Structures are given as C-alpha cells and as structure tokens.
Amino acid sequence: MTDDDVRYELKTVRVIRGVEAGSIAKWQRSGWELVSQEPGTLRTALSFRRPKSKFPWISVAAAGGVLALVAIAVGVGTAVEGGDDGDVPASTRRVGETTAVASEPPPTSPGPTPSTSDLPDANMELTVANSEELAALLAVGDYCDESIERFANRYTGRTIAFDGSIANMATRADYDTRYDILLGAGDDGAKTGLGPAFRFEDVNVLELNLIGANMPDRVGVGDKFRFIVEVDEFDSDSCIFVVEPVSTEGR
Numbered sequence: 001m002t003d004d005d006v007r008y009e010l011k012t013v014r015v016i017r018g019v020e021a022g023s024i025a026k027w028q029r030s031g032w033e034l035v036s037q038e039p040g041t042l043r044t045a046l047s048f049r050r051p052k053s054k055f056p057w058i059s060v061a062a063a064g065g066v067l068a069l070v071a072i073a074v075g076v077g078t079a080v081e082g083g084d085d086g087d088v089p090a091s092t093r094r095v096g097e098t099t100a101v102a103s104e105p106p107p108t109s110p111g112p113t114p115s116t117s118d119l120p121d122a123n124m125e126l127t128v129a130n131s132e133e134l135a136a137l138l139a140v141g142d143y144c145d146e147s148i149e150r151f152a153n154r155y156t157g158r159t160i161a162f163d164g165s166i167a168n169m170a171t172r173a174d175y176d177t178r179y180d181i182l183l184g185a186g187d188d189g190a191k192t193g194l195g196p197a198f199r200f201e202d203v204n205v206l207e208l209n210l211i212g213a214n215m216p217d218r219v220g221v222g223d224k225f226r227f228i229v230e231v232d233e234f235d236s237d238s239c240i241f242v243v244e245p246v247s248t249e250g251r
Contacts, residue, residue: 008049010035015238017168019143019182019197020044022239026144125228126160134160138185138195144239148196152234152241159246161228164198165189166221172202179203183243189222196241198229207245214250226251 011032015023017039023046024034032048128135137151167190168182181200184192200208205219216223229243 007052009052011048013046013237015044015046017044019239022142022144026239126158138162140195143197148241149234149236152231155231158231159228160231164227165224167192169221177204183227187224198241198243200245201242203245208248209245210248212249224251225249
C-alpha cells in the first residue's frame with residue numbers, strides 16, 4: 001500500500017507560544033503525527049494527522065450472519081417451549097420478534113458526588129507547606145502530565161499559592177493593555193522546566209492585584225512573584241492550566 005492509498009484524519013491544536021513541545025509530545029503519544037506548526041503573535045497552530053482505521057466490513061458481516069442465526073434459533077426455541085399461544089406473552093408469540101422485555105437489575109445508587117467541602121481543609125489556601133499534592137504538581141517534569149488535569153479537577157475553585165515567574169506575556173487580540181500571561185513555578189521565567197504552564201487569560205495589570213514592596217517598575221517576562229491564584233481548569237488540548245489572579249506579590 002502506498003501513502004496515496006492511506007486516508008488520514010486531521011486535527012489542529014492552538015497552543016500558547018513557548019509550550020509547543022509538551023503539546024506535541026502529548027498528541028504523538030496518542031498516535032498523531034505532527035504535520036506543521038504555524039506560529040502567531042500569541043499562539044502556535046499545530047497540525048496533526050493519523051491514519052484512519054479501516055472498518056472491518058467482512059468481519060462485521062460475518063458477525064451479523066452469526067447473530068441472525070442465533071436470533072432465529074432463540075425465536076424457534078421460544079415458540080416450541082411456549083406451547084399454546086394462550087400461555088405465551090404477546091411479546092414472544094411470533095418467531096423472531098425482539099420486543100420481549102428482559103428483567104432489569106435494580107438501579108444502583110451512584111453514591112455521593114464529591115464536592116470541595118469533602119476535601120481536607122476545604123477553606124485553606126494550598127501551599128507547598130500544607131499540600132503534598134501541590135508540591136508534587138509544581139515539581140512535575142511534563143506540563144502535559146495527566147496528574148495536572150486531575151489536580152485541576154479536584155481543586156477547581158480552590159486557592160493555591162506558589163513562588164513563580166512570568167514565562168510569556170502577550171497582548172490580547174487587538175487590545176494594548178490586556179494580556180494573556182504565562183506563569184511558571186520557580187525563578188526561571190521563559191526557561192521554566194518544571195511544573196504546569198499556568199495562565200492568566202485576558203487580564204490587565206491592575207487585575208493582577210499587585211502587592212508588596214518589591215514590585216518592578218513594569219511587569220514583564222522574567223519578573224518573580226508570589227502568586228496566589230484560584231484554580232479554574234486545565235485545557236488538555238493546549239496543556240495550559242488556567243488560573244485567576246487573587247494577588248501578585250513582588251519578591
């Protein structure tokens with residue numbers, strides 16, 4: 001078979017510039033092949049493809065024939081065992097009818113739905129000192145790691161605090177004073193290698209709620225802060241952990 005005979009399904013993912021490698025690795029692990037990447041002002045468009053699975057028509061047809069024979073056999077058996085029509089339920093009187101109702105098991109209780117209040121210390125701000133989960137999150141080596149999404153789902157709406165720095169900062173759409181800001185754990189700015197790629201979306205500088213004495217004259221890439229943020233969601237397509245600013249303290 002030549003490449004011309006292969007049919008592909010296509011996918012395009014847009015990610016913040018600077019985190020392309022993690023997203024590419026994630027999709028390649030799922031069997032997608034990177035075709036191209038087109039950088040924009042803020043985001044890079046990653047195009048992937050993978051061969052479409054061929055539908056096993058012959059196997060399905062054979063299985064369908066077997067199922068048809070089984071259905072006929074069951075219908076005939078029901079007719080023979082039933083005897084007089086008067087003793088047979090209406091749903092099984094004709095050979096091959098499929099309207100008979102099977103007995104169903106009693107519904108099971110889904111159990112209580114987890115909520116924020118069920119978590120330990122639900123009203124406490126999470127830090128590396130009081131949360132082993134947060135400490136592990138900030139030390140993860142792959143910012144597409146599945147543990148990040150689990151953390152985001154578990155702690156949606158909770159407040160976390162960590163020392164970090166600005167890894168990327170770009171204006172939002174056509175605005176001059178609104179930004180998408182990429183944060184990293186630690187002090188390495190654009191070279192951050194550990195922890196999730198946190199992001200503030202569509203914020204101005206005032207919305208960062210800057211506090212403390214050690215504030216830079218202008219906020220930019222590489223600046224170090226103590227971030228207190230509210231957990232929003234993890235975008236598994238772009239491998240971005242979206243958070244909301246609570247306070248941003250210079251350090």
